[in-house]
Amino acid sequence: ETGVTQSPTHLIKTRGQQVTLRCSSQSGHNTVSWYQQALGQGPQFIFQYYREEENGRGNFPPRFSGLQFPNYSSELNVNALELDDSALYLCAATSGGQYNEQFFGPGTRLTVL
Amino acid sequence: GEDVEQSLFLSVREGDSSVINCTYTDSSSTYLYWYKQEPGAGLQLLTYIFSNMDMKQDQRLTVLLNKKDKHLSLRIADTQTGDSAIYFCAESRGFQKLVFGTGTRLLVSP
Numbered sequence: 001e002t003g004v005t006q007s008p009t010h011l012i013k014t015r016g017q018q019v020t021l022r023c024s025s026q027s028g029h030n031t032v033s034w035y036q037q038a039l040g041q042g043p044q045f046i047f048q049y050y051r052e053e054e055n056g057r058g059n060f061p062p063r064f065s066g067l068q069f070p071n072y073s074s075e076l077n078v079n080a081l082e083l084d085d086s087a088l089y090l091c092a093a094t095s096g097g098q099y100n101e102q103f104f105g106p107g108t109r110l111t112v113l
Numbered sequence: 114g115e116d117v118e119q120s121l122f123l124s125v126r127e128g129d130s131s132v133i134n135c136t137y138t139d140s141s142s143t144y145l146y147w148y149k150q151e152p153g154a155g156l157q158l159l160t161y162i163f164s165n166m167d168m169k170q171d172q173r174l175t176v177l178l179n180k181k182d183k184h185l186s187l188r189i190a191d192t193q194t195g196d197s198a199i200y201f202c203a204e205s206r207g208f209q210k211l212v213f214g215t216g217t218r219l220l221v222s223p
Contacts, residue, residue, distance in 0.1 A: 002155075033210070042117070042201050042213030043156070056210055090155055092211075102211060104148075104156040 002103035003029075004093050012111045013081050021076045021108045023091035030095060031055070032074040033102065034066060037088040049074060078110075086112045117204060117214040124220045131192045133217045135185040135202035142204040145178065146211070147187045150199045159187070159200075189219075197221045 003026040013019050023032060031050045035043035045058035049068035063079040072093070078085055088109050092102035118136045125131045137145065143164055148156040162169045162176045162185070169176045175188040185202055199218050203211040 002157075004155075006155075035211075035213075042203075042215050043211075045210045045212070048210065058210070092156075101158055101161070103158075106155040 002093075002105065004091060004103050004105035006089075006091055006105040006108050008108060009106070010109045010111075012113065014113050015081055015083060017081050017112075018077065018079045019081060019110060021078075021089050021091075021110070023074045023076070023093075023105055025072045025074075025091075025093035025103070025105075028095045029072055029093035029103070031093065032068055032072075033092045033094075034074075034076045035090045035092065036060075036085075037090060037107070038084075039087070043090055046076070081112045083112050086110060117202060117212055119200075119202060119214040119217045121215065122218050122220070124222065125192050127192060127194055127221055127223050129192055131189040131196070131219055131221075133187045133189075133200050133202075133219065135187075135214050137183050137185060137202070137204045137212075137214075139204055139206055139212070140180070140183060142206065144205045145176075145185050146203045146205075147174075147176065148201045148203060148213075150201065150216070152198075156201065192219075192221050194221045194223060 033048040034046040037043040047057040048055045052068045065077045067075045088107040090107045092104045094102045146161045147159045173190045177186045199216040203213045
C-alpha cells in the first residue's frame, strides 16, 4: 500500500476528445510525477510538479498538461487524444526523502478508439 | 542516449536463483532502483542502491552495481511462483526523474 490512489481505473475515449486523470497522495508528498506506460514498454516520464509548479518535463507535446493542488492531489490532462495515447498512466509521489523513493499509484488504463 | 536496457524474458524453476540484468547510461545517476510490476498493477519499489555502493542485500534480494560498466543486476534467491512479474530497473536523472528500462518478464515454474 503506497498511499497513492488514481481514478478512474479504466477509461475509453475517442480520437480528438480530452481526458482528465486524477491522482491523490498522502500528506507530505509534495512532489508528483506522471508517467506513460505503453503496452510492453517501461514507463516514460511526462512531467513533474513540485509545490504546484511544473518542475521538469519529458518529451511530450504541450497537449499533455497538469495541475497540482495544495491538498496533495494532482491532475493529468490530455487534449486532442490520439490513438497512440492509449497506455497505462501512472502517477508517483515522493516526499523527497533519503533515497527519493517514488510511490506509484495503481495507474489509469486509457484506451483511445 | 536515454536507453536503459534489460533482457526481455527470464524463466526459472521454483527454488532456483534468478538474476536480472540491466545496463544504464547516465554515470551521474545518484540512485538506481528495481521495481516489480504484477499484471494490471502499478509499480512496487523492491530495492534501491546508491551509486557509491557496490552491493546491497535485502532478505532474498541482492543488488550488484558495476559503475565502470554501468551494469546493475538483481538476484532473487529461492525464487517463488509469487515472484513471477515484470521487473524494471530505473535510474534517477536530475530532479527525481526516473528513466526506466524496458522490463524483464520473470516466469517461475513449479
